[in-house]
Amino acid sequence: MIKQYFTDGLIQIAIILSLLRTDLNSILNGNLIQYPEVQEILLGQTAAYIPSNIHNQFYSSNSLSNFVHPKNFDNDFNSVLFRDLQSLSRFAPFENTDISAFLVDAVSTLPSSFAASTPQDNTTPNINSSASVENNGSVELANGVTEQFNVTDDDTVGATALSIPNEVASDPSEEDLDLIDVLWRQDIDLGVGKDVFDVKLRRELERDREIELQKKREKQKELEILRQKLQDEKKNQEQLWRTNHFTQDGETGEWVPLTQDNNLLQAPEDIALTDVLNDAQLSHLDENFSLQEALDFLNQEVGNYSLFETNNNSILPPQEPVAPVIPVPQAPPIDTSYLNISTQPEPYYNQNQVVQPQNVERHESFEDRWQDLVTLLELTHESQPVDDATSMNISSMNISSPDSNDSVLLQNATLPVPPSDINLTSIIQTATNESGLMPPSQDYNASIPNTGSLTNLDWNTESMFLSNLSTNINSTEVGDLFMADEDLDIAFTEGLETIRMLDDGGSDSAISMGSASPIQEPNDSCGMSPYDGVEGATGGSDYDSPTFSKSSKYDGDEYHFNFNSYGYSRSESSPSNFSTSSNDTEFSRPSGDSQHIHHNHTYPAPPGMQPKEVKKYMKSEKPKHKGPAPKDAKRAAELKVPFTVEEITESPVEEFNEMLTKYKLEDAQLQLIRDIRRRGKNKVAAQNCRKRKMDLVMTVEEELTQLKHTRDKLINERQMIDKQAREMKAKFSQMYQEIFDSLRDEHGHPYDPNEYSLQQSSDGDVFLVPRNVSCASGNSEDQAKINKKRKNHKK
DNA sequence: ATTCAATGTCATCAA
DNA sequence: GCTTGATGACATTGA
Numbered sequence: 001m002i003k004q005y006f007t008d009g010l011i012q013i014a015i016i017l018s019l020l021r022t023d024l025n026s027i028l029n030g031n032l033i034q035y036p037e038v039q040e041i042l043l044g045q046t047a048a049y050i051p052s053n054i055h056n057q058f059y060s061s062n063s064l065s066n067f068v069h070p071k072n073f074d075n076d077f078n079s080v081l082f083r084d085l086q087s088l089s090r091f092a093p094f095e096n097t098d099i100s101a102f103l104v105d106a107v108s109t110l111p112s113s114f115a116a117s118t119p120q121d122n123t124t125p126n127i128n129s130s131a132s133v134e135n136n137g138s139v140e141l142a143n144g145v146t147e148q149f150n151v152t153d154d155d156t157v158g159a160t161a162l163s164i165p166n167e168v169a170s171d172p173s174e175e176d177l178d179l180i181d182v183l184w185r186q187d188i189d190l191g192v193g194k195d196v197f198d199v200k201l202r203r204e205l206e207r208d209r210e211i212e213l214q215k216k217r218e219k220q221k222e223l224e225i226l227r228q229k230l231q232d233e234k235k236n237q238e239q240l241w242r243t244n245h246f247t248q249d250g251e252t253g254e255w256v257p258l259t260q261d262n263n264l265l266q267a268p269e270d271i272a273l274t275d276v277l278n279d280a281q282l283s284h285l286d287e288n289f290s291l292q293e294a295l296d297f298l299n300q301e302v303g304n305y306s307l308f309e310t311n312n313n314s315i316l317p318p319q320e321p322v323a324p325v326i327p328v329p330q331a332p333p334i335d336t337s338y339l340n341i342s343t344q345p346e347p348y349y350n351q352n353q354v355v356q357p358q359n360v361e362r363h364e365s366f367e368d369r370w371q372d373l374v375t376l377l378e379l380t381h382e383s384q385p386v387d388d389a390t391s392m393n394i395s396s397m398n399i400s401s402p403d404s405n406d407s408v409l410l411q412n413a414t415l416p417v418p419p420s421d422i423n424l425t426s427i428i429q430t431a432t433n434e435s436g437l438m439p440p441s442q443d444y445n446a447s448i449p450n451t452g453s454l455t456n457l458d459w460n461t462e463s464m465f466l467s468n469l470s471t472n473i474n475s476t477e478v479g480d481l482f483m484a485d486e487d488l489d490i491a492f493t494e495g496l497e498t499i500r501m502l503d504d505g506g507s508d509s510a511i512s513m514g515s516a517s518p519i520q521e522p523n524d525s526c527g528m529s530p531y532d533g534v535e536g537a538t539g540g541s542d543y544d545s546p547t548f549s550k551s552s553k554y555d556g557d558e559y560h561f562n563f564n565s566y567g568y569s570r571s572e573s574s575p576s577n578f579s580t581s582s583n584d585t586e587f588s589r590p591s592g593d594s595q596h597i598h599h600n601h602t603y604p605a606p607p608g609m610q611p612k613e614v615k616k617y618m619k620s621e622k623p624k625h626k627g628p629a630p631k632d633a634k635r636a637a638e639l640k641v642p643f644t645v646e647e648i649t650e651s652p653v654e655e656f657n658e659m660l661t662k663y664k665l666e667d668a669q670l671q672l673i674r675d676i677r678r679r680g681k682n683k684v685a686a687q688n689c690r691k692r693k694m695d696l697v698m699t700v701e702e703e704l705t706q707l708k709h710t711r712d713k714l715i716n717e718r719q720m721i722d723k724q725a726r727e728m729k730a731k732f733s734q735m736y737q738e739i740f741d742s743l744r745d746e747h748g749h750p751y752d753p754n755e756y757s758l759q760q761s762s763d764g765d766v767f768l769v770p771r772n773v774s775c776a777s778g779n780s781e782d783q784a785k786i787n788k789k790r791k792n793h794k795k
Numbered sequence: 796a797t798t799c800a801a802t803g804t805c806a807t808c809a810a
Numbered sequence: 811g812c813t814t815g816a817t818g819a820c821a822t823t824g825a
Contacts, residue, residue: 653813678814683803685815690802693817 632676639669648673649680743768 633645641648642663651659656677660670740758743751751768760766 679804681814682805682816686803686817688815689817 632672632679635672636676639666639672641665641669641673643673645676645680648676 636643636645636648643659647659648656660673665673736758740753740756741750743758745751755771756768757771758766759769
């Protein structure tokens with residue numbers, strides 16, 4: 001009698017198990033089970049109750065604080081923005097949840113200890129407060145093969161326990177074993193391995209998997225190191241070749257070819273393209289990314305360039321008349337034998353087992369290169385309509401192809417996607433539309449070892465999406481495209497505010513604007529140090545106003561100065577470097593050409609400068625002569641000062657003092673000389689100061705723009721995640737209801753949902769727990785009230 | 796005549 | 811104490 005009773009119970013449990021294990025995909029349409037919480041509920045690996053993993057992971061201060069620009073000059077200012085951004089992460093997808101069954105505060109010790117308890121172990125302590133498990137107090141489902149119960153005398157007290165450990169506690173009959181086997185086979189047919197039911201076995205498998213993963217990680221690290229070495233070698237070869245075939249102009253920094261062989265020369269754009277391609281190859285050796293794919297990609301993306309592959313794998317735009325550019329040596333063909341290092345895809349990769357965290361490093365370099373390419377091509381795809389989802393999608397797919405290891409898109413292409421899965425394309429499109437580009441994503445499922453037993457979880461769909469949330473933050477370079485007008489206004493307003501703040505900042509704002517900024521400037525002129533004009537220029541600055549050259553309207557004076565430039569040329573050793581044509585050459589040159597020449601003679605135009613502004617700067621080719629500098633010259637002449645203004649101004653202290661001692665000067669003369677010197681110095685200082693301020697303003701505005709863009713993206717992504725969370729909750733409710741409705745007590749009556757609830761531990765065990773004690777913590781009185789019921793399943 | 800951007804100058808502080 | 815650089819404030823200049 002009892003045996004029959006337990007057999008029935010076992011059947012019911014197994015059926016419920018089957019329901020739980022196999023129906024999820026269809027019930028959830030496959031798209032909701034990708035959340036870690038759901039995963040862990042299903043797999044029972046870790047605590048499923050950790051709230052909102054997603055947001056902790058992607059919206060925590062880690063990701064955002066890492067984004068803080070090191071060049072940040074005003075923490076308060078940006079902290080406001082960051083608070084604003086971070087506030088977006090404060091949403092809880094499970095608030096006001098009406099599902100009480102799945103979010104059990106599971107104590108990890110519960111399943112094992114409980115399941116391992118012997119039938120005699122009636123004194124097993126209450127381990128799980130929420131589940132209020134008593135050995136004979138509740139029904140444990142799953143993870144078991146054999147029955148282990150402890151029947152109390154009174155069934156009305158609900159004293160039936162179904163604890164099913166993997167250790168055989170009692171001898172099952174042949175009949176039972178057959179039944180169990182049948183059920184197993186059923187589950188295995190449905191994709192459930194035996195290990196699912198065996199805690200020990202499962203943990204052993206997990207351990208094995210961890211060890212395996214560890215090995216793979218180490219292997220990957222070695223590969224990464226090797227790749228880095230090869231990159232360095234490549235650079236060295238490049239440099240060596242360059243130095244062998246070219247000589248660098250010490251003054252301009254330009255590379256001048258030693259030979260007239262023009263075939264060796266290549267436009268800078270070509271170099272950049274080649275670089276990008278080489279880098280793409282280099283960065284993704286193990287992803288079967290061929291050069292042809294890169295070419296295809298570039299051909300699709302770059303309409304302006306008709307690319308073809310040359311013998312040495314370089315890319316040239318032959319059909320376009322290349323603008324006269326300063327030749328830049330092309331790197332020799334690099335030994336690409338290393339490309340064979342791992343042309344095979346990593347086994348784990350396609351198996352969706354794990355993705356190494358080292359992707360981050362690799363993806364940075366490629367992302368930089370990619371952004372270089374984007375900048376180089378002037379973001380041609382930015383001109384595409386934002387709402388052109390199809391084209392953008394294609395674009396992003398293409399873009400991601402060179403980076404298949406990092407790109408989830410390509411990876412997804414190899415993965416089984418549940419037929420009724422989440423709308424992948426919509427996510428892709430959305431994410432693409434968000435970013436314009438699909439940046440290489442750090443795969444997310446590295447932390448989620450797939451047991452591979454239950455479902456073909458298409459984790460990457462979600463990880464792609466979620467990882468984009470984080471990585472996009474670092475690739476907001478294309479942000480302006482998607483910025484709403486109102487945000488632009490806001491940005492502008494706040495930019496003005498920033499300026500005001502800067503002005504109010506006092507003299508403490510003397511912040512080096514050097515090349516510390518990782519932000520890629522659209523124009524390299526801003527990438528240089530603002531002091532470059534002072535330290536490295538050879539004169540000819542736009543600011544060299546008092547040149548007193550022939551063109552000067554003060555030329556009529558009797559003064560001709562040897563020191564024609566005292567603008568930015570502080571180096572007294574090269575006074576003859578002054579060139580009135582410097583301005584001409586600089587300003588008449590197309591601005592784009594200066595990109596490859598990190599040698600700026602000019603007062604750099606702000607990167608975002610409009611043509612009108614450039615024109616303004618160009619207008620000032622002829623230095624204006626404002627202020628009393630000529631007056632100084634006149635007055636110096638009147639006082640018969642034996643020095644020129646520029647001699648006075650430019651000379652270093654020692655020389656200046658020597659000058660003064662050489663001549664016997666009157667006090668008036670000395671005073672004038674000192675004034676001239678002070679004014680001259682201060683004039684340059686003021687120029688530098690203004691230049692720095694302008695740079696600072698521009699930088700801040702760019703940062704602001706990027707932050708705005710990031711904020712917008714986060715808002716959109718939050719909305720999407722909210723929506724998905726709502727959908728998931730609804731699905732859970734539905735699933736819960738179905739399961740609960742299918743349960744019957746020993747009398748065949750359904751359970752009252754007001755009195756009972758389903759709860760699941762982290763180990764996957766499902767408990768039917770009376771509600772009134774479900775929240776009690778070890779209260780023996782409450783525990784006594786627990787009605788142990790068996791689950792019946794009539795479906 | 797007015798406005799505005801660019802530039803120069805002065806005063807002040809800090810190194 | 812002097813020099814120099816930085817910078818806010820104001821003045822000047824020219825379009």
